[in-house]
Amino acid sequence: MAKEFELNEVEVWDGNYATSQALRQAQIDVVAAYPITPSTPIVEGYGAYVANGYIDGEFVMVESEHAAMSGCVGAAAAGGRVATATSSQGFALMAEVLYQASGMRLPIVLTVVNRALASPLNVRGDHADMYLGRDSGWIQIDAFDAQQAYDLALCAFRIGEHHAVRLPVMTHQDGFTTSHKAQNVYPLKDEVAYKFVGDYKPVDEMLDFSRPVTHGAQTEEDWHFEHKAKQHKALMDSRTVIDEVFAEFKALTGREYKRVESYMMEDAEVALVLLGSSVETAVLAAKQLREEEGIKVGIISPRCFRPFPYDMVRDVIEDSPVKALCCLDKSSPGGAMGALFNEISAAAYSTGTRPLMTNYIYGLGGRDFSVDEAKRIMREQKAHADAGHITTEIQQFSGLRGPKLGFFETRRS
């Protein structure tokens, strides 16, 4: 039996350490991992727990992230509870196998510490790797601080392993700003955490020799479409299970999570939509701006990046008087509008109120996003709302040096 790890009611943990503790408490059978900044301490910590007898499981050292995720797929198909961690280039190298994992409906948990993608090479946090995963068929849940990184890693097992879901889950946290920032974290006791996560109940496991099974079969035009559609439906339907697991977690801990977090939206006339550690900055800026200048600002943050919560985004927009919505994307959009702008706009278009939608690209490669800059963007939204139309280009860049850069003007008057 694994040894119990003594924990205080409140610990000072960074996001990485909090995540590795959550993985330890989930008592994973196999972790196959390859180190990469800034996620390394997650699996490094996990390896130490294995070595020191806190886990009854296997830690598999591999030669690359492609091999790491391949090892996870094999172990999950065999019938084990499986997890790993990665960032950035490592995530990109995993990309091929991510699609295998979701198509094979293997509930692997991947704790991603978000980091920019080269080139230029960069170890700091932005959302390029998280965005790269958005069509991979995984559930993607975003933590904004270390406590959430811990909580959501525990929830990830419950969600992905639910027999109505059977899909792999990524939890995300921002590189350095969350992964390396120590804060107060309230952990669950080992026994309580494990009871919440529950025993793993595998399906179609290869180690059940009484029912030989083929995993990873080839299909062509005759079958591929049906399997992909079934997978997509499972992902869409996972919304219900995510809501249930979050409700159960709240009952256990008092900490509430929603597929879309919103702050001060009830009376908001303008709002910012953003993800990750910037949410805290934006909420602080919104509170200050409300006090200082009387501008009613709200914040919307999709906790669940996939399945994208169109339903809840629409509700938040329609239940508020918001007139101008600015989506901030922390990833280089590569010849398009930011992904968050596209998703939120699609949801907003099917509301009766249809706010003015704009897009900022910000924070690339770990560029700082300040309270003052958040306030400037909020004031700009107020100007759009007062004018009744977008007064700037639709896509702009925040915190970028050099001549002002922007694309597309509105034709809506």
Next chain:
Amino acid sequence: MSRGVLSTDKRGMRELGAEEKVGWDEVTQGVALHTFEGSTQSAAFTRPEERAYTDFSSYTATVASWRVVKPVYNRDVCIDCQNCWVWCPDTSIISRDKQMLGIDYDHCKGCGVCAEVCPTNPKSLIMFSEMTENDEALSGWPEKKKKEK
């Protein structure tokens, strides 16, 4: 062509791809395909024709149409050495109690390895055009070659 050798089993019962095309709601989760109906404790000790193969096993499908040349087997020359059985990459040599019974024409791709490794003189397995009838092939079987000096 007669299937002949073991006529009671589910081998090659259907053309590959001719199965019923069900909708997205009926396909298996994650393309996990079970080989046998129900559970089994003894598949390794049961002869193929006695196993409860599902349609997800290639055992029940025939891919005979992929082949353009085929091996023809001559019992009269065969010494049951099992060389072809060992080398066949598609387990298409049917053998029982170390006695060669014939070719599984539902799964043989016509690669010719069996004929290549056959040690008898003349060979007990020779490749013929798929269009040639087996009886015709057997009636013109070559004579034993004399050893060259």
